[in-house]
Amino acid sequence: MIYELVPTELHDEFKAFHHDLEKIASQHVEACPFCKKTAFYLIRSKPTKTYRCKDCHKYFTVSTNTPFNRLMPFNWLELIFTSRIKNISYLNIAEKLESSLEKVIRRDRAIIHYLQIHYPSLHKWYTHQKQTTLMPTLAEQHQTIKAKVTALLNEQSPTCIHCGSNETTKVGSRTCYRCRRCRHSFNILSNTSLNRIPKPELWLQFIDLLVSGANNLQIRKALNLHNDTVRKWRSAWYHMMKDWHCEALAIWCKNK
Ligand SMILES: [Zn+2]
Ligand SMILES: [Zn+2]
Secondary structure, three states, X not given: XXXXXXXXXXXXXXXXXHHHHHHHHOOOOXXXXXXXXXXXXXXXXXXXXXXXXXXXXXXXXXOOOOOOOOOOOOHHHXXXXXXXXXXXXXXXXXXXXXXXHHHHHHHHHHHHHHHHHHOHHHHHHXXXXXXXXXXXXXXXXXXXXXXXXXHHHOOOOOOOOOOOOOOEEEEOOOOEEEEOOOOOEEEOOOOOOOOOOOOHHHHHHHHHHHHHOOOHHHHHHHHXXXXXXXXXXXXHHHHHHHHOOOHHHHHHHHOO
């Protein structure tokens, strides 16, 4: 039973949040989220019950003005919440829902955001216990990425992308090489998101900052980069991590 997994002193907040999720799943609305008046009428039922306030004339759904806005289907929220309490991984939840990892994580973030606003004690407990299962995966993927980047930067004679020869030598400090057999030059990253991302000497530091949860401003200051550069790098690494099958880490590092 799920209650046994939640500390007794949090049962009141847990019950109240559970009730909120039920209301959202059943799309039950009590008042206009804008003016708080209770006179409104149904505009349409599908795909989501949409209402219009008789007083302020605004349109709304059960999730308007909440972190769950547009996160249909709403009955997933409770399943994600209770699964996380049971320490079921995001990946397993995504499989169960036949959905993507990203959709599950986005909903869990909305749950955390909602708890933060309405149920601070439950929020503290939920985010703390969540990290204990999330962190090993992230730490593992962090090591994978660092190992791959280190290998890339230390590559001595990669296979030539033109003729397949291994008689290649590094040109300059970047990831560019020249083939001694066909005499073509090539960049081993030319078909990846890292193409045209300069300053490889900063990449490992940049990744560490991303994983630590630093925001763009903090990274900009730490590495003395431009704001646009940090944004571009974050996006490039997001795609690179995904390509390297470190999806959880990619999502973790996406936006801060
Ligand atoms: Zn209203
Ligand atoms: Zn060649």
